[in-house]
Amino acid sequence: LLRDQEEWIKTHFKKWNIIRFGGLIGGGRHPGKSLSGRSGIKGRLWPVNLIHQEDAVGFLRKLISLGSFGETYDVVSDEHHTKEEFYGSYCRDQGLPLPQFDMTDASEGKLID
Numbered sequence: 312l313l314r315d316q317e318e319w320i321k322t323h324f325k326k327w328n329i330i331r332f333g334g335l336i337g338g339g340r341h342p343g344k345s346l347s348g349r350s351g352i353k354g355r356l357w358p359v360n361l362i363h364q365e366d367a368v369g370f371l372r373k374l375i376s377l378g379s380f381g382e383t384y385d386v387v388s389d390e391h392h393t394k395e396e397f398y399g400s401y402c403r404d405q406g407l408p409l410p411q412f413d414m415t416d417a418s419e420g421k422l423i424d
Contacts, residue, residue, distance in 0.1 A: 343401035355412035357420025
């Protein structure tokens with residue numbers, strides 16, 4: 312459905328950019344909060360594809376200043392810890408119960424670069 316919407320934008324507008332942000336963190340928003348204490352979480356080895364809200368705003372400002380159109384961007388941080396590392400570290404730092412990952416799941420997920 313999302314791809315169809317992107318194609319609609321491309322065919323109906325002369326000036327367009329498609330911007331696909333990774334998971335948003337910052338300003339009190341962190342996905343580690345919702346994973347804290349949960350068990351059986353799949354994807355422990357998957358890379359996190361996140362972006363801080365300040366970086367997202369900075370990207371938009373730069374793109375606007377360039378006046379560039381007709382591009383599709385996948386925008387994420389260049390740091391890619393595993394879910395297990397990233398969420399575990401956050402929960403330890405915040406004194407929250409650690410998420411319990413499914414240790415039998417060895418899938419590697421998708422890295423957005």
